[in-house]
Amino acid sequence: MLKIKNLSAYYGSVRALSGVTMHVREGEIVTLIGANSAGKTTLLNAICGLVRKDGDLAFAGQSLMGLAPEVIVGLGLSQVPEGRQLFAPMTVAENLELGAYRRYRKESKAAINADLERVFQLFPRLKDRLAQQAGTMSGGEQQMLAIGRALMARPRLLLLDEPSLGLAPIVVEDILARLSQLRAEGVTILLVEQNARVALKVADRAYVLETGRIILSGAAADLLQDRQVTRAYLGRDYKEFTEGR
Amino acid sequence: MENFAPLLQYLISGLTNGAIYALIALGFGIIYNATTIINFAQGEMVMLGALCAISIYHVAPSLPLAFAGAVVLVTCVGLVFERLALRPVKDPTPIALIIITVGGAVLIKGVAMLIWGKEAYALPPFSGNDPIHLGPATILPQNLWVLGITAISVLALEAFFRLTLVGKAMRACAYNTRAARLVGIAAGRMVQLSFGLSAALGAGAGILIAPLTLGVYDMGTMLGLKGFSAAIIGGLGSLAGGVLGGLVLGVAEALATGFISSGYRDAVAFLLLLLVLFLRPQGLVGGRK
Numbered sequence: 227m228l229k230i231k232n233l234s235a236y237y238g239s240v241r242a243l244s245g246v247t248m249h250v251r252e253g254e255i256v257t258l259i260g261a262n263s264a265g266k267t268t269l270l271n272a273i274c275g276l277v278r279k280d281g282d283l284a285f286a287g288q289s290l291m292g293l294a295p296e297v298i299v300g301l302g303l304s305q306v307p308e309g310r311q312l313f314a315p316m317t318v319a320e321n322l323e324l325g326a327y328r329r330y331r332k333e334s335k336a337a338i339n340a341d342l343e344r345v346f347q348l349f350p351r352l353k354d355r356l357a358q359q360a361g362t363m364s365g366g367e368q369q370m371l372a373i374g375r376a377l378m379a380r381p382r383l384l385l386l387d388e389p390s391l392g393l394a395p396i397v398v399e400d401i402l403a404r405l406s407q408l409r410a411e412g413v414t415i416l417l418v419e420q421n422a423r424v425a426l427k428v429a430d431r432a433y434v435l436e437t438g439r440i441i442l443s444g445a446a447a448d449l450l451q452d453r454q455v456t457r458a459y460l461g462r463d464y465k466e467f468t469e470g471r
Numbered sequence: 472m473e474n475f476a477p478l479l480q481y482l483i484s485g486l487t488n489g490a491i492y493a494l495i496a497l498g499f500g501i502i503y504n505a506t507t508i509i510n511f512a513q514g515e516m517v518m519l520g521a522l523c524a525i526s527i528y529h530v531a532p533s534l535p536l537a538f539a540g541a542v543v544l545v546t547c548v549g550l551v552f553e554r555l556a557l558r559p560v561k562d563p564t565p566i567a568l569i570i571i572t573v574g575g576a577v578l579i580k581g582v583a584m585l586i587w588g589k590e591a592y593a594l595p596p597f598s599g600n601d602p603i604h605l606g607p608a609t610i611l612p613q614n615l616w617v618l619g620i621t622a623i624s625v626l627a628l629e630a631f632f633r634l635t636l637v638g639k640a641m642r643a644c645a646y647n648t649r650a651a652r653l654v655g656i657a658a659g660r661m662v663q664l665s666f667g668l669s670a671a672l673g674a675g676a677g678i679l680i681a682p683l684t685l686g687v688y689d690m691g692t693m694l695g696l697k698g699f700s701a702a703i704i705g706g707l708g709s710l711a712g713g714v715l716g717g718l719v720l721g722v723a724e725a726l727a728t729g730f731i732s733s734g735y736r737d738a739v740a741f742l743l744l745l746l747v748l749f750l751r752p753q754g755l756v757g758g759r760k
């Protein structure tokens with residue numbers, strides 16, 4: 227569904243991703259793990275059209291190269307950005323409404339309301355807080371809203387950037403359980419995490435990113451057994467543990 | 472009681488000017504929210520509004536037509552200005568863009584001088600010149616027009632930003648441009664819209680004030696600076712702040728003119744501006760920094 231081939235990304239002249247190749251199949255939960263500044267956020271933003279890039283990038287057979295972020299969302303690919311990035315002074319209802327921004331022109335109000343109900347089923351707490359300012363909610367609720375807002379665009383592929391960041395373990399469990407539920411409803415998921423243990427538990431497959439390169443990939447269950455993965459995501463030098471193999 | 476009549480009179484003229492400043496201040500705020508720049512060409516939109524309305528009225532003496540025509544024309548100028556002067560900039564740092572708006576202001580003023588010359592032109596008041604007696608003071612119908620149309624514009628703006636999808640999208644862009652793009656809002660469109668909206672507000676201010684002060688090619692500079700001061704005094708980027716800043720400035724000017732001397736009129740704006748910057752830099756209502 228998502229095919230990334232030899233993708234590099236740049237900030238000015240600095241290269242933050244070098245030749246990343248990976249894919250996500252329809253119906254999968256794939257996780258991308260890596261330490262601080264490995265380039266995880268850069269990869270998601272490159273996919274979404276926010277960062278300058280070269281290489282090949284295709285979603286459902288259509289190339290995403292050179293498309294603006296607002297066009298890419300319309301193709302069915304939404305990002306839940308790192309740090310939630312809510313419209314903090316606006317209400318929960320407004321945040322959700324804006325999530326569906328591109329759909330109002332083409333789709334019926336009923337279709338959008340149906341998705342709103344779907345979000346409330348997933349996160350019932352949001353329904354009680356529709357009139358509350360997004361920025362005044364708790365961290366966990368904000369993360370739920372960020373996911374809900376992304377879902378309002380009715381994505382076929384959902385990209386999440388460190389949804390566990392700064393949340394209590396029990397809240398993280400809850401949110402990740404929702405991701406499995408979403409997958410059962412037909413949403414494909416690419417989950418970026420630093421919290422490898424948690425991410426590998428829900429994912430089918432995983433990639434490990436280090437200083438802008440994919441250094442390891444495989445079935446999540448296998449990587450979870452792999453002691454070296456723990457090291458990799460802690461940011462140890464790759465050589466250190468490949469040489470020991 | 473003797474002091475009451477002039478005081479009321481000053482208040483009336485202060486609020487009228489203040490309403491004009493408020494409209495201009497809102498233009499500054501809307502563009503600032505969308506782009507984080509100050510558009511120093513905003514005052515020229517006021518001048519263009521006044522002079523375009525006067526010219527249209529000259530050809531076809533209908534005030535509603537002149538009003539609507541001038542607002543549409545100046546809105547187009549605002550849109551074209553953004554498209555041709557700002558959007559093509561390769562490395563759009565705020566300071567580069569602000570300098571371009573200063574250049575744009577000089578250019579627009581120059582072109583206006585070529586078209587209209589240096590004379591001042593009159594626009595008839597919207598509904599006669601017979602003063603209405605209000606206790607010991609009098610109020611001109613045009614004052615009421617200024618206050619009424621400003622009030623309606625402010626309410627309409629508020630409704631636009633609170634209730635419509637596009638208005639909410641503009642606010643979302645101001646709060647978090649990156650997140651706005653991720654949900655599918657075309658940020659460039661919102662910037663362009665902000666220039667159109669601000670130009671329309673400026674034009675409205677110019678047309679409203681033309682019957683009171685005459686229209687002349689260089690009227691925009693001072694009005695632009697006053698509107699800018701009002702925006703800062705109230706809180707740049709806040710709608711309530713723009714309105715409050717405008718009214719406070721207008722009334723302060725009128726009181727200084729009336730009780731001290733008209734020579735102090737323009738100094739008041741800058742005195743208030745400095746005072747706010749020292750004591751409450753976020754502005755009276757506390758817009759964004």
Ligand SMILES: Nc1ncnc2c1ncn2[C@@H]1O[C@H](COP(=O)(O)OP(=O)(O)OP(=O)(O)O)[C@@H](O)[C@H]1O
Pocket residue numbers: 237240242260261262263264265266267268269308420
């Ligand atoms: N806007 C930017 N301008 C310049 N360099 C950047 C920018 N954003 C990120 N970088 C650099 O790119 C590299 C990858 O950063 P990125 O944010 O993608 O890492 P990350 O894996 O998401 O890290 P974290 O786990 O801390 O979120 C880092 O070296 C970072 O300094």
Ligand SMILES: [Mg+2]
Pocket residue numbers: 266267268308387
């Ligand atoms: Mg990151």
